[in-house]
Amino acid sequence: MINKLLQKIPGGEQFWEVMRFLVVGGGCFVLEYVLLYTLTEYGHVPYLTSSAVAFTVSLLVNYFLCVTFVFHARNQSRKEMILFAATSFAGLGINQITMWFFVEIAGLWYMFAKVIASAVVMIWNYFTKRYILKK
Template sequence: MKKLIAQIAKFGVVGVIAFIIDFGILNLLVRYAHMNNVSAGTISFLVSLAVNYLLSMSIVFKHRDDMARWLEIVIFFISAAIGLLINDAVLWMGTASLPADAIETMHGTYVLYTNIAKLVATVIVSVWNFIIRKWLLDAPSPEENVNTDSFAHRLGRWSLQHNPFPAKPMIK
């Protein structure tokens, strides 16, 4: 239980760093570039995703020895793509009730609604990301035995046997 609490705390720190980047870029694009919140949210999400991946996979989650790195990256980015869809849907819903010209005529209200929606989206996507990454990407601690019947283990073993990027023989 201590390990899980420590891991959640690390996930929270990484999440705060990614959120600051995401929220900052979102607000710059919406406030000053008068960009639509969903477009701006997509851009800010993708920028913060790169930071999140690097920090999450080096600080929060341990690489599974029974999973190929290529599959780890694929799972991370597929779960992130689903998170992006959730993010964009919540951002859109957060301002959908405003008039079509709200960016220009109600700019302050539009930014406020966007920020509230972003906070809601961040909570939902954070929970989604932690659950998926913990389930599929996190290696068991050294004192735990690998559950060979788990989906993550079976998927990982499959990935080691089916490498889409085989090593090329050296030409002499």
């Protein structure tokens, strides 16, 4: 009921879209954060490798949820899938550079650096995915 009411308000549908994006993103962040910690601490995988693996797994889950739940996209074209993959690859690059900078240069613990990297990538992802997936 509130959803329908907010949809009638200018910007209401975008509000719910952002809320869905935050819920999906939050869940994927938890998944990625747990995978990063587990692979690094228990699997003894270097943090940048763990970060890339965790990012990729989280990305796949995020893609499925964004297409079906956040942006309600239907029948993605090949061009949209390629754009999604390209922007995701760029997001991985942003993640890795941010992680490296805050661990190696700023001297932060890799788990703190991940929070910063995730915030930067989240902003990148929202605007690029919204542009690609929004019909």
